[in-house]
Amino acid sequence: MKTPSRLPRPFAVVLLAGAIAFGATGLTGCSTNPATGQQVFTLMSPEEERKVGAAEHPKILAEFGGAYDDQAIQAYVSQLGAGLVANSEQAGLPFRFTVLDSPMVNAFALPGGYVYVTRGLMALAESEAELAGVIGHEIGHVTARHGAQQQGRAVGVELIAGLLGVLSGNSGVAQAGSAIGGLYLRSYSREQEFEADSLGLRYLTRDGYDPGAMASFLSKLRDKSKLDAEILGSAADPDEFSLLSTHPRTIDRVKEAAAAATGTGPGGGRVEREGYLRRLDGMIYGDSPEQGYVRGRRFVHPTLRFEFAVPPGYVLVNGTSAVKARAPDGSVIIFDSAKPESRAAMRAYVQRRWGARLALADLTDIEVNGMPGATGVTRIRTDSGPVDLRLVAIDGGAAIYRFVFATPSDSTARQTEALQRTTFSFRRISEAEAAREHPLRLRIHTVRPGDTVARLARWMPEGPQAEARFRVLNGLAPDEEPAPGSLVKYASY
Template sequence: MIAYWRRSPRQILRIATLLAIAVISPAVTGCTTNPATGKQEFTPLMSPEREKQVGAEEHPKVLQEFGGVYDEPKIGAYVASIGGMLSANSELPDLNFRFTVLDSEIVNAFALPGGYIYVTRGLVALANSEAELASVLAHEIGHVTGRHTAQRYNQAVGLSLGGAILGAAIGNQIASDLISQGTQLYLLGYSRGQEYEADQLGIRYLVRTGYDPYAEADFLQSLENYAALEAHLSGQKNGQNSEFFSTHPQTAKRAREAVDAARASGISIESRPRLRDRFLEQIDGMVFGGSPEHGFIRGQTFAHPKLRFQFTVP
């Protein structure tokens, strides 16, 4: 009997998954069609209302982790106006999307369920035009309309349930605990397939809103160049260890597929304006690099306005 259960980790995961499916499969009749992706989805453990609740609960934590909201109403309103136009052309136009610029020099963007979209001022500074910034927001909207967090949550809970059943069946708490850790990962990132799907949905929203769909591929190229520069400055062999790439797949394949999707839309290259001048006007004066609130150097003096101290070096 003991020898029968001496399985490899992969076999244990497969057994646990099958057990979880066996438990929840009677409810599969509740599948619905996602209007954004056209796919059948089964997410009984996270309804759209629950998604809104999760987003509201996690929002303060995001602000705390990323330095809060960037205190420049003009830029915040500008980003929100772009996001509002894009979301109005999504499959969830009535959802109350919320767009926030985070006071962080880190280059990143992400979404929480329920319509919470975030971009850092570091990412805004990396964009070369309004169309490129719009491509980032459209991608994150795609994660929301695709209900990617709900999918990951249901998969994680199903795996955890399988782990609990398997652990009870073989009397092994370790197996149960290891698999149960999956439920803690659903907010940490999306699968590669979900990232590509968000790219496709984002290009759809760019086209509907009147933006240049080729802007996404150009922004991805800027990201790759930025990552390469970071890697060079830090002595790394490649740029895939940056903050953005920790939550997003590598850009080369994404950029190629983004170009293909843009071509498939029927929009020719450079047939739509990138709105670069308007973009530069709107972000004029935005802080670049570390926030002055965390301390700044002027001449030979370092000052920290929040802690109210300063010192001068010879």
């Protein structure tokens, strides 16, 4: 959890910049797709694409924890990317490659040649060829000018909606159109995703890599998504910004990528597994100190110096804008923070500001380990039935820390005491306590005779389904055991 901010959506940011360019230059019209030779409609010239990428790059760094502080890793990824670009249709375009300090499994590109991968994605990848497949895909989005095409479609929707609003005298029409445009821009079309896959495979094979690596990574990504959903007890997490939310990685795409790979050449090619894994040894795994750490049922933030614990049975997940915990019965805890705008009493803050749109009852002043706070409750109706909400705000001095406890109404009474313990578990930690907290780091182990998944999974971080997490991290099938002499990944302090 970082300082509160809106959930990052890179191409939603591009929308605004492109709209400005649209107003200044008018319709650019059709142009030739440099990667495919086809005619495409865009509103941005290549020069404008580069300006947009340069303008948005600092915002991406701010949203995703900045660039990962390891010059060797950054140089490695830049060199890998440059090799792929040299085998593309735009070898002269000045691409810029950045490894982001984020545990999310994500990769994306901005117009103008700005390509990003997270260290979370690098940790999941099993070889240099798999990483090259991901980067090649993102290069394909740039060389095919998909960002400019998406921009053109979205601004077109907004323009039409705006005209309708003016003609009808209804500003709501324009607002609805703007929302549609934003949603349209959130992800590429299915056709663009397949085109980027095709181009990525082209660059991958031209650079001498095994084209099957793209399919193997897509399969691993799907396995991780399924496991994450199973651990969370949910089919999806709408607040989680990951590769799956912007790139529709389905089993169909895995199969099509695999089929395409078989037709790209004689087969084979570089994989570079051992060298790649050796480079990852010591990389931060999971959250960094600036993001806070999940330690089983405990969340601790050594930089902001606080901690709290959730009840047994809840699974904690640290997100970009909030920390969340989910119970098997569907109960949810959401924790975030806000900057205090005044020294108003916490009860007034809960009632008149944070919870102003809710009919809160039982507003009560509380004290949490020496910090003033307040709480209130309400009941809402959902498609799944009535849900009880309890809001808790705690004045932490530099920030207001906030819990939302959402419980199905039929389970609220039996959870009341446990959730109260969570509230009162929130406390400041000392500088010495903060200094004892260290990030997890990825470690590489050479498998010895007798090493089994059950044994090696004990080295994984605390949490549910350690064996399943170890298998996904290492690309092992459900019944597969690692071969003696091979390398595997795990995480430790």
